[in-house]
Amino acid sequence: MPSAAEKTYNVLFLCTGNSARSIIAEAIMNRVGQGRFKGFSAGSQPKGEVHPYTLDLLKTLNYNTDFARSKNWEEFAEPGAPQMDFVFTVCDSAAAETCPVWPGQPMSAHWGVPDPAAAEGTDAERHFAFSDTYRMLEGRISVFTSLPIAGLDRLALQKRLDDIGKA
Template sequence: MTGYRVTRKQRVLFLCRDNAALSILAEALLRELDGLHFDAFSAGLEPADKVHAAALGELRHGFSSLELLNPKSWLEFTSEWAPQMDFVVTLCDESARVDMRAFHGRPQLLHWALTPSARSAAGAFEYAFWQILKRVEDFIAAQRRPWPSLKLPAVAPCAPDACDLLMSGQ
């Protein structure tokens, strides 16, 4: 079919130090809000053993992909078989210092400086969740590529006699 093209999803990697909370929240939110246009991943410089319980608590209601969330090393995304990223979003100052040349292609680097919360630990996760949600929504609005428009072939109108035959079931 000429004139048609397939648009692949844009790949986004969220990086943080331990990949247990902030980057996990960002991955889950992007996947849930616009998984049709974006493939979301997360990783850490020094990955934790498991996802922080408070981060999962923020995501537990209404998120379909919680079983996909697990801490992993950013080095998994630099190997020769790793998918090429379109965006790498850093969520802490430590991850912002990663050498972008380690990634295949030329992903666009974004840094989301999050405002720390003066609240309790539990309140801090909720505060971070809402900050990341706003950033993800803004990211989707700014970076989503529209799907290619479908070009249907022109259909000649049917002759009155042929339309009558179709309508009568003969």
């Protein structure tokens, strides 16, 4: 059994459509987490495709987008699915949604950010909304991945997770 310092933590990002925010968060986690964290994403009502601006943004930032697909959160509640250590909701409305019960009782928090897919305006303004979403999520994920997780008790860790979502 690996020690807490060697453990790879599984992190699920949930959103409604799983086409923008949660996909961006998954990509960031898998880069910033440097093997200590493995990111996943899903939606309660997946769109069935990743928003093209999400793919454009990630490709511009040198992410491999082969992982990106819009999927239902039920995929991660099935037998044999990776056990989640952390589950974060990243949409404005997700905190009010009914979430499935996750095996192993992962730590969870709401890290809501505005939906870039709902942005209106010129093409440049819409692309900026995706970049802004990336900036917010990258900041939160960077703070999260630098936490001394193994050294915090569950209550202190929950407070930190909640505080990150308010930043």
